[in-house]
Amino acid sequence: MPDGVKQRRSFFKYLGTALAAGIAGAAGGYSFGLSGVEAAARRVSEELIARYETEIKELREKLSAYEIKDREVRVYWWSETIPEQLFTVFEERTGVKVIFDSFDSSDEVFAKLFTGNIPYDVISITPGGLTRQEYERYLLKLDQRKIPNFKKYAFKEFIENILNPPFDPNREYTVPLEMGTTGVSFRTDKIAEEDYPTGFRDSLFDFEGFLPKYSPKDGVKTATMIPGGVETIPVVIKAVLGKSINDINESTVKEAVEVMKQQKPFLATYAGTSEYVPGLAEARFWVSETWVWQDSANNVDYVAPVEGSEIWEDSAVIPKAAKNVEAAHAFINFMLEPTVQLAHVLFNNLVTPNSVTYEMLPDDVKSDESIYPPREVISKYEMWLNRTPEQKELLTKAWNELLVS
Numbered sequence: 016m017p018d019g020v021k022q023r024r025s026f027f028k029y030l031g032t033a034l035a036a037g038i039a040g041a042a043g044g045y046s047f048g049l050s051g052v053e054a055a056a057r058r059v060s061e062e063l064i065a066r067y068e069t070e071i072k073e074l075r076e077k078l079s080a081y082e083i084k085d086r087e088v089r090v091y092w093w094s095e096t097i098p099e100q101l102f103t104v105f106e107e108r109t110g111v112k113v114i115f116d117s118f119d120s121s122d123e124v125f126a127k128l129f130t131g132n133i134p135y136d137v138i139s140i141t142p143g144g145l146t147r148q149e150y151e152r153y154l155l156k157l158d159q160r161k162i163p164n165f166k167k168y169a170f171k172e173f174i175e176n177i178l179n180p181p182f183d184p185n186r187e188y189t190v191p192l193e194m195g196t197t198g199v200s201f202r203t204d205k206i207a208e209e210d211y212p213t214g215f216r217d218s219l220f221d222f223e224g225f226l227p228k229y230s231p232k233d234g235v236k237t238a239t240m241i242p243g244g245v246e247t248i249p250v251v252i253k254a255v256l257g258k259s260i261n262d263i264n265e266s267t268v269k270e271a272v273e274v275m276k277q278q279k280p281f282l283a284t285y286a287g288t289s290e291y292v293p294g295l296a297e298a299r300f301w302v303s304e305t306w307v308w309q310d311s312a313n314n315v316d317y318v319a320p321v322e323g324s325e326i327w328e329d330s331a332v333i334p335k336a337a338k339n340v341e342a343a344h345a346f347i348n349f350m351l352e353p354t355v356q357l358a359h360v361l362f363n364n365l366v367t368p369n370s371v372t373y374e375m376l377p378d379d380v381k382s383d384e385s386i387y388p389p390r391e392v393i394s395k396y397e398m399w400l401n402r403t404p405e406q407k408e409l410l411t412k413a414w415n416e417l418l419v420s
Contacts, residue, residue, distance in 0.1 A: 088342035089114045091124065091135040093329055095288045096193060097350075098362045105349050111342045119287025122243040128153050132336050136343040139329045142182045142189045143261075143399020144245055144407075154188045155333045161344035164351035165190050170370040173387070174328065174398070177368065182401050189330035192350050193359065194366040195307035196388065196396060197241075197250050197325040200291070204314040205229070205237070205301045214320030215254040218302055220274065226281040229301055237301035239294065240278070242285035244414025245407065247304065251275060253397060254324045260397040263406040268413045276420050307386065309364050317364075319388045323395030328368070 088105075094117035102113035118124050121141050127133045128140070131153065145153075159166065165186070169177050173194055183189045199212045199219060210225060212218035218225050219238060230238035241247050251271040253260035258267055286294060286303060294300035296313040306327070309317045331347045333340060349355060356372040359365070364386050367373050373381070381387060388396075402410075 086110060087112050087114055088137065088339050088346050089116075089135040090346065091116050091118065091127075091133070091138040093117065093139055093288060094119055095292050096329070096359075096363055096365065098358055101350075101355055101358060104355070105346060108349070109342070109345060111339075111345070113346070117289070119289050120241070120243040121245050125245070128334060133334045134336070135334060136337040136339045137331050137346055138334060139192070140189070140332055141327055141399060142180070142330050143401055145182075146401055146403060146407075150183070150188050153335055155335055155337065155340065156187050157190065157333065157347075158344060159186065161341075162190055162348045162351070164348050164369070168351065168353065168369040168371050170368050170373050172373070173366050173368075173393070174326065180398070182399065183330075189332055190347055190351070191328035191330050191368040192347070194326070194328045194368055195386075196319045196393075197304065197306055197327065198317060198319045198385075199302060200295055200305040200308045200315055200317045201302040202295065202298055202300075202314055203316050205232075205298060211316075212302070212318050214318065214322045215250075215304070215324070216320075216322055219304060220251075220255050220278060222277055222281075225302075226278070230281045230283070232301070236281065236283040237299070238282050239284055239286040239291055239300050239303040240275075240282060241291075241304045241306075242287055244410035244412075244417075245402075247285075248272065248275070248410050248413060249399065250304070250325050254320050254322055257322070260325055261400045263402065263409065265409065268409055272413045272417050275417055279417070279420065307364055307366075309385070317385045319385050319392060321392060321395075323392075323397070326393065326396040326398050328398075 088111050090102075090113055092115065099115065102115060106112050116135070121144050124138055124140060125144060128138065129149075166178065171177055174180070174191075177191065179185055199215060201212055201218070203211070206212075206229065210228070212225070219240065220226075226238060230236045241250075248268060248271050249260045249263065251274060252258050252262060252267050255274055256267065256270060283294075283300060284290070286300065288306070288308075291300060291303045291305055292308065292310070295303060295305075295308070295315045296310055298313075305317065307317055307319075309315060331350070333343045337343055350359065351369055353369055353371040353375060356367050356369040357375050360367045360372065361376075361380070364380070364383075366386060367376070384392070
């Protein structure tokens, strides 16, 4: 990767953190230190805040109108995605403290949700992982009047039917806070340039060339895949077998698992975000299935597979067991403010569901095809549709079979 690209991506990763810190500082009546990149980040933050000053004032007034009695909101979200400085902003504006816990796979959050007594007010789900009956059993219908930022700013260029998706018609239960693709992250200083992946087929599922060359390397395995049958088996069905990501039946699942059994001897482990993020940064892993993970400061690049893969959204939902429903709505709406979204998605090079935030992004980010793939590539991608109980049982059984093979 050219040095200029590395520096640019490193800057934007830092900028997301700096923007979050800057917004938090403004909310708390203090400013953060200035030098070099920090000064540049603050200038960008101040320009954006000035540009949207009237809008932010209106949104703050809306937040203050919520009747929030409980002074805590409990959030359960994917690890390594939200800069936690933003929680300080929310607390300063509302007086409501954010209690934050994180997870690494959909299997974790679904297992807690299905107890019927999950101890959180806002959780993140991959919407297609639930049946319609499970939506109705475990989730509250959202009051969209209390989340005006979603429809007001909806970004329709990445997911065209974002306001009315097939897995949740009219968005009765879900609101996306971040989006992206599932692809391949790799160490640019460990993989020869001529071997840089273009997708899954020429890297993590190349059993004759790439994997024998790089994992094991000097006796050490350096490749990883995301854990969980619900997460990974459908991606293999789509990207490796070339079938629909929603073609979940005994035949296709069996075929996918057989391919994954061939792959397993080359893998160091099955790693979620809390493992592959530091593993790639520390060069313990050289190539991993990830969700849009770039870390150019540590020579980690990401590719959206040219053969097609999964397009996903992390949706905010409110469990029926939530104790602070008003604060939950307020938190979701806050996370969709344009400047808050800017800090959020720049922190990890995620795709924004907010059209105003998209226009605020630096041109280099909007033109980065690993984050915003061109139409001819993204047209090959699919989202999950609602899984049936039988499909989920099939995926879980197949995953357990793979683990013991």
